Amino acid sequence: MDRRNFLTGLLAASTLFSLPSRALAFGESSRLVFAQGRYEGNWAPRRNALRRLAFEIGTRTSIVTSPQEKPLDLHAPELFRHPFLYLAGDAALPNLGQTALDNLRRYVTYGGFVLCDGSDGGGAFARSCEALFAEILPGQQAGRIPPEHVLYKSFYLVDHPAGRTLQRPWQSGFVHNGRLAVVVTENDLGGAWSRDELGSWEYEVSPGGETQRELAFRLGVNTVMYAMCTDYKEDQVHIPFIMKRRR
Amino acid sequence: MVDEIYNDWRLVSLSPWPAWALVLLGLAALAGVALAWWGLRRENRPWRRRGLVTLRTLSMAAALFVVLEPGIRLLQTSRVKNRLAVLVDGSASMAFPADAAGPTRAAVAGSYLQQVAPELAELAERYTLEFHRFDGDLSPADLGVLQQAPEPKGEKTDLLGALETAAGGGNAAGRKLVGALVLSDGGDNVDLQGGIAGAAREKLEKLQIPVSTVAVGGGSLQDLAVETVKVEDFAFVRNTVEVQATLTASEMQAIDVPVTLRREGQVVAQQTVRIEPGKREHPVRFRFTPDQIGEFVFTVAAPVYEGEAIRSNNSRSFVLKVIRDRVRTLLVVGRPSWDERYLRMLLKTDPNVDLISFFILRTPQDNPRAQEHELSLIPFPVEEIFDKQLKSFDLVVFQNFAYRPYRMEGYLPNIRKYVEEGGAFVMVGGENSFGEGGYQSSPLAEMIPVDPAGSAPNEQLFLPRLTEDGLRHPITQLAASPEANQQTWASLPQLPGVNVTRPKDGAQVLLDHPHLTVGGVNAPVLAVREYGRGRAMALTTDASWYWSLVAAGQSGGSSRTYERIWSNAIRWLVRDPELTPVRVQVVQDTVEPGQPVAATITARRTDYGPADGAEVQVQLVDAETGRVVGAQRLATGPDGMARAELEAPGPGAFKVKADASLAGAALGSGEDAVAVRAASAERSDARPRPDLLRAISDVTGGGHVEAASGSLPPLGLSDPEVVEVGRAKDRPIWDRWWALAALACCLSGEWVLRRRWGYF
Numbered sequence A: 001m002d003r004r005n006f007l008t009g010l011l012a013a014s015t016l017f018s019l020p021s022r023a024l025a026f027g028e029s030s031r032l033v034f035a036q037g038r039y040e041g042n043w044a045p046r047r048n049a050l051r052r053l054a055f056e057i058g059t060r061t062s063i064v065t066s067p068q069e070k071p072l073d074l075h076a077p078e079l080f081r082h083p084f085l086y087l088a089g090d091a092a093l094p095n096l097g098q099t100a101l102d103n104l105r106r107y108v109t110y111g112g113f114v115l116c117d118g119s120d121g122g123g124a125f126a127r128s129c130e131a132l133f134a135e136i137l138p139g140q141q142a143g144r145i146p147p148e149h150v151l152y153k154s155f156y157l158v159d160h161p162a163g164r165t166l167q168r169p170w171q172s173g174f175v176h177n178g179r180l181a182v183v184v185t186e187n188d189l190g191g192a193w194s195r196d197e198l199g200s201w202e203y204e205v206s207p208g209g210e211t212q213r214e215l216a217f218r219l220g221v222n223t224v225m226y227a228m229c230t231d232y233k234e235d236q237v238h239i240p241f242i243m244k245r246r247r
Numbered sequence B: 001m002v003d004e005i006y007n008d009w010r011l012v013s014l015s016p017w018p019a020w021a022l023v024l025l026g027l028a029a030l031a032g033v034a035l036a037w038w039g040l041r042r043e044n045r046p047w048r049r050r051g052l053v054t055l056r057t058l059s060m061a062a063a064l065f066v067v068l069e070p071g072i073r074l075l076q077t078s079r080v081k082n083r084l085a086v087l088v089d090g091s092a093s094m095a096f097p098a099d100a101a102g103p104t105r106a107a108v109a110g111s112y113l114q115q116v117a118p119e120l121a122e123l124a125e126r127y128t129l130e131f132h133r134f135d136g137d138l139s140p141a142d143l144g145v146l147q148q149a150p151e152p153k154g155e156k157t158d159l160l161g162a163l164e165t166a167a168g169g170g171n172a173a174g175r176k177l178v179g180a181l182v183l184s185d186g187g188d189n190v191d192l193q194g195g196i197a198g199a200a201r202e203k204l205e206k207l208q209i210p211v212s213t214v215a216v217g218g219g220s221l222q223d224l225a226v227e228t229v230k231v232e233d234f235a236f237v238r239n240t241v242e243v244q245a246t247l248t249a250s251e252m253q254a255i256d257v258p259v260t261l262r263r264e265g266q267v268v269a270q271q272t273v274r275i276e277p278g279k280r281e282h283p284v285r286f287r288f289t290p291d292q293i294g295e296f297v298f299t300v301a302a303p304v305y306e307g308e309a310i311r312s313n314n315s316r317s318f319v320l321k322v323i324r325d326r327v328r329t330l331l332v333v334g335r336p337s338w339d340e341r342y343l344r345m346l347l348k349t350d351p352n353v354d355l356i357s358f359f360i361l362r363t364p365q366d367n368p369r370a371q372e373h374e375l376s377l378i379p380f381p382v383e384e385i386f387d388k389q390l391k392s393f394d395l396v397v398f399q400n401f402a403y404r405p406y407r408m409e410g411y412l413p414n415i416r417k418y419v420e421e422g423g424a425f426v427m428v429g430g431e432n433s434f435g436e437g438g439y440q441s442s443p444l445a446e447m448i449p450v451d452p453a454g455s456a457p458n459e460q461l462f463l464p465r466l467t468e469d470g471l472r473h474p475i476t477q478l479a480a481s482p483e484a485n486q487q488t489w490a491s492l493p494q495l496p497g498v499n500v501t502r503p504k505d506g507a508q509v510l511l512d513h514p515h516l517t518v519g520g521v522n523a524p525v526l527a528v529r530e531y532g533r534g535r536a537m538a539l540t541t542d543a544s545w546y547w548s549l550v551a552a553g554q555s556g557g558s559s560r561t562y563e564r565i566w567s568n569a570i571r572w573l574v575r576d577p578e579l580t581p582v583r584v585q586v587v588q589d590t591v592e593p594g595q596p597v598a599a600t601i602t603a604r605r606t607d608y609g610p611a612d613g614a615e616v617q618v619q620l621v622d623a624e625t626g627r628v629v630g631a632q633r634l635a636t637g638p639d640g641m642a643r644a645e646l647e648a649p650g651p652g653a654f655k656v657k658a659d660a661s662l663a664g665a666a667l668g669s670g671e672d673a674v675a676v677r678a679a680s681a682e683r684s685d686a687r688p689r690p691d692l693l694r695a696i697s698d699v700t701g702g703g704h705v706e707a708a709s710g711s712l713p714p715l716g717l718s719d720p721e722v723v724e725v726g727r728a729k730d731r732p733i734w735d736r737w738w739a740l741a742a743l744a745c746c747l748s749g750e751w752v753l754r755r756r757w758g759y760f
Helices: A003-017 A049-060 A077-081 A098-109 A124-136 A189-193 A209-229 A239-246 B019-039 B046-068 B105-115 B117-126 B143-147 B159-168 B198-207 B338-349 B382-392 B412-420 B468-472 B482-490 B549-553 B560-573 B690-700 B737-756
Strands: A035-038 A070-073 A084-089 A113-118 A172-176 A179-185 B008-013 B070-079 B082-089 B127-134 B138-140 B177-184 B211-215 B223-230 B234-236 B241-250 B256-263 B266-274 B281-288 B294-301 B315-323 B327-333 B353-359 B395-399 B424-428 B450-452 B501-503 B508-518 B521-531 B534-539 B582-586 B597-603 B615-622 B628-635 B641-646 B652-662 B665-676 B704-706 B722-732
Touching (some): A084 A124, A084 A209, A098 A172, B127 B143, B159 B198, B412 B534, B468 B482, B534 B560, B615 B641, B628 B641
Parallel strands (some): A035 A070, B177 B211, B211 B704, B327 B395
Antiparallel strands (some): A172 A179, B256 B266, B508 B521, B521 B534, B652 B665
16 A cells, blocks of 8 residues: 555545534444446546535534435336436447346335436537436426525525536426426536545536535535435425525 | 976987997998989989988988987086185284284284184085195194184294195096185295295185185284394304304394304304394394304304293304314424424425424524524514414424423413314424423423433434334324234334334323333334324334435335325314214204204224124203203114114204224214204294285285184185086987988988989
């Protein structure tokens, strides 16, 4: 083991210990563990993104997170133990095969949530995800998520979506049984979240700089919060407070 | 000499021939005339033709006269007496005083009949007088008995029914009812209760006789009564119910009357009504919000004042069924998790559930790195929920929620009381639940079906095991047969951990851990218990969501099991009647005095099939005092049903309670409510109604007087018709010589003329 690897491991371990101290009674099953979709191609263009987002969610909210995401094949039965699937890429998705499609269809139908995050800058990955889920969910097309959607007020009050880039100032999604089941962005959220083992941000955020990075984190928190609480913030009791703060 | 007894006659035929033979002979006679005319059609001299046809016609007429054998029927006739019905009111209201502190109305009616006896005797010469006593029915009576004013006992006054029965009677053919005389206080409580209008008026007119009336009692009486109570048959729990009552006052002074609405002894609302002298009806309106589901007896009551004519009509009871609109559920969650998410989705999408949820999204240790105005978070309204609104919920769910950080110690007794009084509570596992959440030393400890074992949560994967109780309990019924149910449970995915607890005494463990034991007993996973009037459930895992998404990921799996378990649990917790093993339904929820209380008891076995041959102990219990006033032992039939009939208790609010057991094992118990009226409508309304009697007379053309007049009203009767009675005698007139002579003369005359004029 060279010095660099040693330091990297040490920092990774320190990240684990720096997670908020909570009574973790039931092990992994009681925490939020991100599943990351694995397929033929560059399925993890931002390898440190989810780890950092998990840390931020753990420190900012009451959600208990696991620092290590779980890479899973899209046809794997284990996918169903992790209701949040992060699907990333820097190019259009390849043909995933019928087994994966059937698996994803059941996953979404029975309550799974999918965040598709394109980092290619051209929108090819996002468009391929939209086509994939349009095929998976017959009769549905990707729709633009309106700015007043509960996704943008599930924890933070977010005005507009942003990631490492502002490639597209809106996100698209698929609604299934009244809930947003799939969110597609091409603003490279993972790029804004990624931090290396030495604590440095891996990618510059443009055009908004660090403010935009914070916005990307807030959007990440909100997305996870929405996946876990659905439309909780649409409940009648919250509306007067949110209206007041939106002014 | 004999003929002097006959005073009428009729022309008749005495012929022994049947009618058809006589008709044929008549036709033959006509044919004879026609042939004569036909034979003379070419005769140019009309007088000849007319002469011969006239002679033929006279011949035929004379022949018919002889054949028909006409005679005179002498009759002895007389005028028949038509019927006049005298109807005397024998209903219970006739026992009320005619005037304040005066004799009873029945006594006044008796005296009146004595006073008008001479007039009645005079009428009896021309009419057949029929005396009847009526209440809800009509029965013949003797004038002498009626004059003695027998005790009136009838529980109804049906004036129109009595008149219709009298008109339809008639004890002899042809004897027509030409009029009726009614002695009554007018207190009708059947068809004419609302006065004479519509169908009632039509029925009166259809009688086609003058009905004369004598009003008995028209004086004033001091009385206060709760006359009517209007309320819907059912109400939704926690929704305002309006009860409209009418307080009637007669000869009362100007006073403030406190009118109460009681639910089985407890006052739920009170109104003060200002009695205005001269005003009879005083509306009272109660508004209240029922906070429990079930059937309850309510009573609207006013105090009894000195000098009232009737003391039993100052209260009126009714049964109100309070039902659930939707299951109002409070979900309190310690932190977002997949377990929370799946439960929220289930509750949110269930049309029968009205969900109010509070999630702790941020704890004091969390740093959102944002200003308050950049967050959508709201303060956790502890006081609002657990003090003011708690009673409005049917079900409270604590999911992995720690109470201490939110200074809730002071509110936990409210939750315990809420369950004691009929609420439902669920604690779902997690690192903030049960012992980990410090609940073992909280006011909720005695209510929760499990006690913490004092050890850390167990994280081993395990498959929950269905217990003996779980095999039969409605919550854990996922399939129709026990085998299929076991199979369904066995096919579910393993769960990743439990809070380690032990069952409390009195708790039913439905699912337990297959190998983790506490004090030699397998650790419970799902346990329920009754607490006070409410119910509590403990689910010691925070991964019941595995029964949804993870189960759906298995080959051929779905989330139906998860939905079914929670649906069953909610129904059981909020006491869905369909999941009640013993159900009691009274046949009538308001019973008249003297009537028995009837109820149907339905018993189900533990697998919810009909319990054939179950022993049922039924009790009638005073709802206000808890005293048992009647009891019965029964056995159910093959349909699991038994019918109870209990002796009529006194007036008041009662519960019919039933306990059922099958082969010595208790099945459960159930109850229903019944109100026994303090007084029948007949006995609760003291008002005489001379106006109604006058209206009857006006509509039918009869007369009307007050009994005090001591004379009969103008009866407007028609004279009797003349009808045949007695003897009859026939005298033939056809056997006279002139009839045969006329026949012979006509025939021979025609023959002679025909010969002479050359027609032969």
